[in-house]
Amino acid sequence: MMLLATPTAVADATAASIFVTVLARGPIARSEIATALGLSAGTISRAVRPLLDSGYLVEDGAGGPPRLGRPVVPLRVVADREFMVGVKLTADHVCGVVVDLLAQVRASREAAVTDTSVPAVVATVTDLVEQLRADAPGPVTRIGIGVGGHVDSAAQLIRFAPFLNWRDVPLPELVSATTGLPVVVENDVNSLTAAEQWFGAGVDVPSFAVVTIGAGIGCGLVIAGSLVHGAVGLAGELGHIPISADGPRCRCGNTGCVETVASEEAILRRVRAASGRDDLDLATAVALGRAGDRDAVGAFTAAGDALGRALAVVANLINPHRIVLSGEGLAASDLFESAARASFATHAFGQAVECDLITRPLPDHTWARGAAAVAIQHLFLGPTPTNGR
Numbered sequence: 001m002m003l004l005a006t007p008t009a010v011a012d013a014t015a016a017s018i019f020v021t022v023l024a025r026g027p028i029a030r031s032e033i034a035t036a037l038g039l040s041a042g043t044i045s046r047a048v049r050p051l052l053d054s055g056y057l058v059e060d061g062a063g064g065p066p067r068l069g070r071p072v073v074p075l076r077v078v079a080d081r082e083f084m085v086g087v088k089l090t091a092d093h094v095c096g097v098v099v100d101l102l103a104q105v106r107a108s109r110e111a112a113v114t115d116t117s118v119p120a121v122v123a124t125v126t127d128l129v130e131q132l133r134a135d136a137p138g139p140v141t142r143i144g145i146g147v148g149g150h151v152d153s154a155a156q157l158i159r160f161a162p163f164l165n166w167r168d169v170p171l172p173e174l175v176s177a178t179t180g181l182p183v184v185v186e187n188d189v190n191s192l193t194a195a196e197q198w199f200g201a202g203v204d205v206p207s208f209a210v211v212t213i214g215a216g217i218g219c220g221l222v223i224a225g226s227l228v229h230g231a232v233g234l235a236g237e238l239g240h241i242p243i244s245a246d247g248p249r250c251r252c253g254n255t256g257c258v259e260t261v262a263s264e265e266a267i268l269r270r271v272r273a274a275s276g277r278d279d280l281d282l283a284t285a286v287a288l289g290r291a292g293d294r295d296a297v298g299a300f301t302a303a304g305d306a307l308g309r310a311l312a313v314v315a316n317l318i319n320p321h322r323i324v325l326s327g328e329g330l331a332a333s334d335l336f337e338s339a340a341r342a343s344f345a346t347h348a349f350g351q352a353v354e355c356d357l358i359t360r361p362l363p364d365h366t367w368a369r370g371a372a373a374v375a376i377q378h379l380f381l382g383p384t385p386t387n388g389r
């Protein structure tokens with residue numbers, strides 16, 4: 001693996017917990033960090049020192065009112081201490097961002113992918129990274145790459161990326177060789193989940209799920225503070241949960257998968273079959289649904305129902321505090337969200353139904369920012385531990 005050694009000053013579980021606490025709640029006093037983490041004031045002071053010395057945290061000069069005669073000096077993260085590049089790979093383009101340590105996007109660029117061979121994509125990503133390094137307000141120290149498909153994060157290998165038709169590609173090693181920076185690759189939905197965990201809707205809850213809808217149905221799971229990868233990196237294949245005994249064949253080869261009803265392709269297939277228009281596109285299907293066309297409304301409602309069942313599976317299996325619904329498919333949520341919520345309420349077991357189910361539309365560059373968030377996590381946590389290994 002081409003990850004450079006993490007600086008020992010910050011590669012420590014306690015330091016990582018402190019950094020995350022300051023990220024989420026800063027400016028925050030050491031005593032409040034101690035209370036939040038259930039650690040002694042002495043332990044916090046010792047662990048904070050290297051983070052201050054290496055410039056990741058700073059004492060907030062404004063301070064607070066003195067308590068018991070001692071000045072309370074809150075800590076905050078130094079956003080500009082260093083910068084990360086995040087890249088999202090798709091079949092026809094790459095999107096890249098520069099983020100600071102608060103995962104705020106400071107620059108962004110895109111490049112077309114016309115040749116999906118590994119050397120060509122590595123060259124495109126390398127060019128994009130070099131441009132982003134020039135755009136960055138300060139030194140870029142790491143790169144995170146997000147890609148759809150089966151990513152083995154322990155081995156740092158793309159096992160299978162269907163839209164690129166790649167198998168067993170050591171992309172981090174290749175991009176590290178051309179850029180000289182440590183590189184980490186992660187599944188795209190897991191990247192989005194990592195961003196929510198440290199910087200978004202997962203900050204205040206130990207267990208939550210991110211479910212993405214669009215071309216496929218994806219799911220990232222954080223249980224008791226850890227992103228779940230499973231034995232070989234396939235945890236969260238929510239789109240391939242079987243929800244009916246028959247039905248259309250799925251791209252995975254099985255029948256009855258959630259995606260055979262709830263993916264954009266499945267919705268289109270239904271509307272095309274009903275209308276007899278084989279060239280009908282998604283925007284037209286959405287417009288038909290909004291105009292009250294019975295077949296289009298039926299297709300989106302069926303998709304919502306299937307999605308609700310899938311969300312109930314997540315709730316019944318891991319009982320998360322929150323489920324975050326996101327992805328490009330949310331653009332048409334007016335056509336399926338109420339069906340999804342009704343189906344979720346029907347199928348969620350007992351109090352699992354009380355799970356906080358929220359929708360989070362994707363701002364621009366969200367996927368690339370997610371990959372950058374994984375790079376930030378690696379700075380403080382080292383390589384992602386793989387569950388079950």
Ligand SMILES: [Zn+2]
Binds near residue numbers: 239240251252257259
């Ligand atoms: Zn399937």
